[in-house]
Each structure stands twice: as C-alpha cells, then as structure tokens.
Amino acid sequence: MPDAPAAWIDEITWTADGLVPVIAQDHETGRILMFAWMNRAALEQTVATGEAVYFSRSRGRLWHKGEQSGHVQRVHDIRLDCDGDVILLCIEQIGHIACHTGRESCFYRHLHNNEWQITDPVLKSPDEIYG
C-alpha cells in the first residue's frame, strides 16, 4: 500500500530551483554546524532514513552527508520557519565533525579587527577523513 501523500512537504515554499535552505544545529549544544540545501527528494529521504540527506548544488545530486567520511547526521527534530521557506535540522553529528576542513562546525571563523580570524581547531585532517 503506498504511503499517504505527504501534505506537510507541500507546505514548504521551494525556490525556483526546487530547493530549500537548511541549517544544521547540534541538538545538544545548540552550535550551528553547517548550512546546505535540500530538494524534495533529499527531504523525503532525510525523513525516511532519519539521517540528513542534502542536495549538492555543485555535484547536482543527492548527498547523504557522511557517505564518504562516516560523519553522518542523525536527525532529532525538523523545524520550519514562519514563511515556510527555511528548514532547521536539529541533529547529532556522528564523529563530531561537520565541516569538510575537519572541524566541528563550518562556522569556524569570526570577524575580529577587520579580519576573519579562525577560532576552531582542525580535529582530524581532511586527508585522514577522505583519504
């Protein structure tokens, strides 16, 4: 028997390209880990599997986060904003590394004295993660 039509997914306002921006936040610490995009299929797979699946705009395909690195994201909560055009994923980051640079978060730089200063250490070298 086919699944019931997912009316909730039709409440999302997609971009002209069929995408929605997604913020991934650590469900325990509240730290923002990364920002990416989903299309409808990515969101459906995310809900079905409980692991974050994005749409990679550079590669033009679904991207199961952690497929290479093992650093998958277990989804604890999916939130939608008032305009229905931004999604917030509350996740558990396996391996505690969300960024391809080997850091916990992609937001590892902050503006200080007119410069982007790095505040976070590399936890594991990308060579080791992807090698």
Next chain:
Amino acid sequence: MPDAPAAWIDEITWTADGLVPVIAQDHETGRILMFAWMNRAALEQTVATGEAVYFSRSRGRLWHKGEQSGHVQRVHDIRLDCDGDVILLCIEQIGHIACHTGRESCFYRHLHNNEWQITDPVLKSPDEIYG
C-alpha cells in the same frame, strides 16, 4: 580621512544577486531566531552600527531589523562559514521577539506525525507590535 578598504568583506562569496544568507542566533541560549539575507551595504551597516541590518528581498531595500517594532538585534559576533558564502550572526534580541508573528523565533513549528506542529507561544500580538 576615508576608512581603509574592508578586505574582509571581499572574502565573502556573494550570490549572483549580490546577497549572502544570514542565520541569526541568540548569543546566550543558542536558539536560532531567524534567517534572512544581506547585501554588501547591509553588512557594512551591521558592522558600523552593531545592529543587524538585512536586505529585504520582498521590499527591495535595506531593512534595519526592529525599525518598526523596536525589536532590534545587537550583534555580539559575526561568523563566516568554510565556503565564505553564509554568515552567522550571534545576537541579543531586544524584546525577545524575532518573528513577525510575535514569537521568539521564526522556527516555531516542527514536524510531528506528518504535520507541522506549532511549539511556541505568541508572546505579543502582531497588532500590538506593528499597530
């Protein structure tokens, strides 16, 4: 004497429309309050004034958050992601209401039993805020 050229702003990767997505996070609680966009002028004003200034795509103009409601956002930290194309603002939300619906956060719904369920109360009616 003119200001020195802001090299840090040129490290940002802007969209074809000259925008960058911005996540606003409560600097104390870590709660994600809203998501919006900035152009170069908005970011420059944000840095210069210490209060969040966005670019409203619907109105096609700079939008000093709180200009009508008084719910301005005092900026505590400005972070940039690994690709240089997403900004994270850590802010203090004056009035504790970021959403135009009168809620603390725009992300006041979550997916539960295939429905977007409202989890957050309206703290102040929009009529009262904008009336």
